[in-house]
Amino acid sequence: MNKNLSPLQRVSIERSITRPHIEDFIEHLFSDFFEQKGDHLFDEDKSIFGGIARFNGRPVTVLGHHKGHTVQENMDYNFGMPRPEGYRKALRIMKQAEKFHRPIITFIDTPGAYPGKEAEEHGQGEAIARNLAAMSHLSVPVITVVTGEGNSGGALAISVANRVIMLENAVYSVLSPEGFASILWKDSGRAEEACELMKMTSYDLKETGFCDEIIEEPEGGMQVDSEDVYEKLALSIEKALTAYRGMNAKDIIADRHEKYRNIGEVKEPASFFRKKA
Numbered sequence: 001m002n003k004n005l006s007p008l009q010r011v012s013i014e015r016s017i018t019r020p021h022i023e024d025f026i027e028h029l030f031s032d033f034f035e036q037k038g039d040h041l042f043d044e045d046k047s048i049f050g051g052i053a054r055f056n057g058r059p060v061t062v063l064g065h066h067k068g069h070t071v072q073e074n075m076d077y078n079f080g081m082p083r084p085e086g087y088r089k090a091l092r093i094m095k096q097a098e099k100f101h102r103p104i105i106t107f108i109d110t111p112g113a114y115p116g117k118e119a120e121e122h123g124q125g126e127a128i129a130r131n132l133a134a135m136s137h138l139s140v141p142v143i144t145v146v147t148g149e150g151n152s153g154g155a156l157a158i159s160v161a162n163r164v165i166m167l168e169n170a171v172y173s174v175l176s177p178e179g180f181a182s183i184l185w186k187d188s189g190r191a192e193e194a195c196e197l198m199k200m201t202s203y204d205l206k207e208t209g210f211c212d213e214i215i216e217e218p219e220g221g222m223q224v225d226s227e228d229v230y231e232k233l234a235l236s237i238e239k240a241l242t243a244y245r246g247m248n249a250k251d252i253i254a255d256r257h258e259k260y261r262n263i264g265e266v267k268e269p270a271s272f273f274r275k276k277a
Contacts, residue, residue: 007171007177007201008195010171011149011177011195013169013220013221013223014147014170015148015149016221017068017069019221020222020226021066021067021068021109021147021148022049022065022066025107025230025233028226028230029055030053030055031053032053033052034052034053035049035051036050036092039086039088040092041085041088042085043083046076046078047078047079050062050090055237055241056234060097060105061096061097062104062105063158064108064147065082065109065154066080067079067109067110067148078114079111080109080110080111081115083113083124084126084127087158090158091127091130094134098138103143104140104142105142105144105237106142106161107144107145107147108145108172109146109150110148110151110155111149112152112155112176113152113153113154113157114154127157131157131158135160139252140249140252141163141241141252142160142163143161143162143163146159146164146166146172147167147170147222150170151173151174151179152175155172162244163243163259164210165215165233165237166205166215167202167222168215168216168217169202172210173198173199177194177195178194180194180198181193181194208264209259209262210263213236215236216232
C-alpha cells in the first residue's frame with residue numbers, strides 16, 4: 001500500500017499500456033469463457049468485451065471495456081471508448097444474465113464513451129441512459145471492478161453495481177483530468193491541479209462510500225507484479241458473491257439502491273464554485 005502517491009502519479013500508472021486489461025483478468029480469474037458479440041440491432045463494438053464464464057465453478061456473466069497492449073490493438077478497440085452499439089451489447093448480455101440468474105461482474109477501464117459524430121447520431125446518450133435505468137433494477141448481484149480509469153457516463157453505464165472494488169491505482173471521475181482542466185480553466189496543462197480537486201483516487205472514493213474495497217498493488221502498479229493482485233481480487237470477488245448468495249431479487253435491488261443513496265455527503269461547495277463576497 002502506498003498512500004503517498006499523488007493523484008496524477010496514479011493516473012500515470014493506471015494508463016500504462018502494459019497494465020492488465022479485461023482479457024488478462026478473464027484469463028487469470030475465470031474459466032470456460034465464451035464471448036458474446038453484437039447488439040442484435042446494428043453492429044459489433046469491440047470496445048466492449050464480454051460473455052459467459054465460470055468463477056470458482058459458478059456460472060457468471062463477465063464484461064467490460066476493452067483496451068489493448070499495442071497501438072494497433074488500441075485502434076482496433078477504439079482505445080476502450082464504446083459507441084452506442086457497445087452499450088447496447090453490454091445491456092443485452094446483462095439482461096441475459098438476469099434471465100438465467102447469473103451474477104454479473106464488470107471491469108471498468110475507459111477514457112469515456114466515444115464522442116464522435118456517428119456515435120451521437122446513433123443515440124449515445126440514450127444508450128447510456130437506458131443502461132443506467134436497466135442496471136439499477138437488475139435482479140441479480142452486480143460486482144464492479146475498476147482496474148484503470150473510469151471516466152464519465154462511459155464508465156457509469158456498466159458500473160451501477162451492488163459492490164464496487166477498485167485497484168489501488170485506479171481512478172473514477174466525471175471526466176478525465178485534462179478534460180476537467182480544459183472546461184474549468186481553458187487549460188489542459190493544469191491536469192495535475194485538476195486531479196487534486198476531482199477526488200478521483202480509490203482512497204478518495206472509499207471515503208465517499210462509492211468504493212467498497214481497495215485491492216493493494218505493488219510499487220509501480222499491478223503491471224510490475226500481477227499475481228498477488230489477481231489472488232487478492234479473486235478472494236474479494238468470491239466474498240462479494242457469497243454475501244449475495246441466497247438473497248432474493250427484491251433485496252438485491254434494494255441493496256443497490258441503498259448504496260447509491262448513501263454515496264457522498266457534500267458539506268460545502270468546492271472553492272472554485274463559491275461565490276465571491
